[in-house]
Amino acid sequence: MTTVVTTTTAVARHRRSIFLGIDVGTGSARAGLFDEAGKLLGSASSPIQIWKEGDCVEQSSTDIWLAICTAVKRALSLSDVAGEEVTGIGFAATCSLVAVDSEGQPVTVSWSGDTRRNVIVWMDHRAVKQAERINSCNSPVLQYCGGSISPEMQPPKLLWVKENLQESWSMAWRWMDLSDWLSYRATGDDTRSMCTTVCKWTYLGHAHMQHIDENNSRDMEANGWDDDFWEEIGLGDLVDGHHSKIGRSVAFPGHALGSGLTPDAAKELGLVAGTPVGTSLIDAHAGGVGVMESVPDSEANESDDDAICRRMVLVCGTSTCHMAVSRSKLFIPGVWGPFWSAMVPEYWLTEGGQSATGALLDYIVDNHGASAHLANRAASKNISLFQMLNDLLANMMSDRGIPFIAALTSDLHVLPDFHGNRSPIADPNAKGIICGLNLDTSENQLALQYFATVQGLAYGTRHIIEHCNEHGHKVSVLLVLICVSLYLADFF
CATH class of the missing domain: 3.30.420.40 (ATPase, nucleotide binding domain)
Known part of the structure; x- marks a missing residue:
């Protein structure tokens, strides 16, 4: 009796480590795929809708996410990269302000009441009067903003919403910088970035670091908020719940968030659930750190x-x-x-x-x-x-x-x-x-x-x-x- 043994040899495709960078600018979302040497393998972009009415400039986080999904899938196709080859994801975006409710759904920030329009774009100047009032309080926090806060930063915009859109103010569960919202949308982790909070929200990064050093801790609990500042400018309710609406935890850019991509986000992006996602940066700062x-x-021979x-x-x-x-x-x-x-x-x-x-x-x-x-x-x-x-x-x-x-x-x-x-x-x-x-x-x-x-x-x-x-x-x-x-x- 002869026994025939059939052996199947699987030839595994060489698995590359590819990194995905997603950049959301004022007018479009861009996706780029890079190998371990930093070589760009492929990129794609998709336009973003924007509404401009006087000093008010608004966008939709839903529209932005759909544009990202389109750009990522197109970049994967153009570069012949499989979703499972992507081993890390980073987000960068404009320092725009996003409002969502307890279910993560958009909360309007627009006079129009259009629920799609839940993003106050960075260049929006509706809050000039609020910025002037904040600057009149002479808080020591302001010395870390060049001596005066800009209407392009988040506190004046938040104050404007509270004073003008009471229903939206009461509905909003999270206020987030756009790049933080993107990482939250991708992972379900609402940890904020040291970059966004320090540069646009008056979070004191040095106080955060001092707390970590004094406690010999890696804890990301947000200890850099100046509660007196928020109380003084009329936004003391944002201090409630350990700053849950503006950030209970803050991490350095690149820190891995949650358990990576959620299954839903992975499906929408054409990627694999659990793919690591790093804490975000503001778009200009992402470019800045790379170039800096x-x-x-001229410095090639300097040490x-x-x-x-x-x-x-x-x-x-x-x-x-x-x-x-x-x-x-x-x-x-x-x-x-x-x-x-x-x-x-x-x-x-x-x-x-x-x-x-x-x-x-x-x-x-x-x-x-x-x-x-x-x-x-x-x-x-x-x-x-x-x-x-x-x-x-x-x-x-x-x-x-x-x-x-x-x-x-x-x-x-x-x-x-x-x-x-x-x-x-x-x-x-x-x-x-x-x-x-x-x-x-x-x-x-x-x-x-x-x-x-x-x-x-x-x-x-x-x-x-x-x-x-x-x-x-x-x-x-x-x-x-x-x-x-x-x-x-x-x-x-």
């Missing part, structure tokens, strides 16, 4: 541990954030911070900024009479509108025989505070100016207005740098991360 920790060519303190990172998108770090805390009037460990671990962060940069360039270009015709010409040449503008400037330089481009705008100037001045004047009521206009509506004149706006933004950046250096920083290296579809020619 890089080594520019100076303090070299990082001579750098300033500009993260440019709809707005621009100017990030610098220091070993000691530097109090700089009109500039946000100092924030302990909010971006680079164990360094104090100084955060300057311009509230409208990419948005301002879009505004200047889109509202000029020659814009539509120039855009059509650019499309016919298969180049960007901005490249067309730069080409026009180069041609004007040549035709006029001038040695440097700045001479083109010797009689045209732009003060770029069209959405207030975030730093270093810290005046949300500031206004923009265009000086030197005439009746010319040509494409050349559009190019000159565009360039004068770029110059105005550059002067604003110089103002921020000089102001920071006057108050203790030693910035000598600028590292720029441009996150908008903006083409800048070499002569810039």
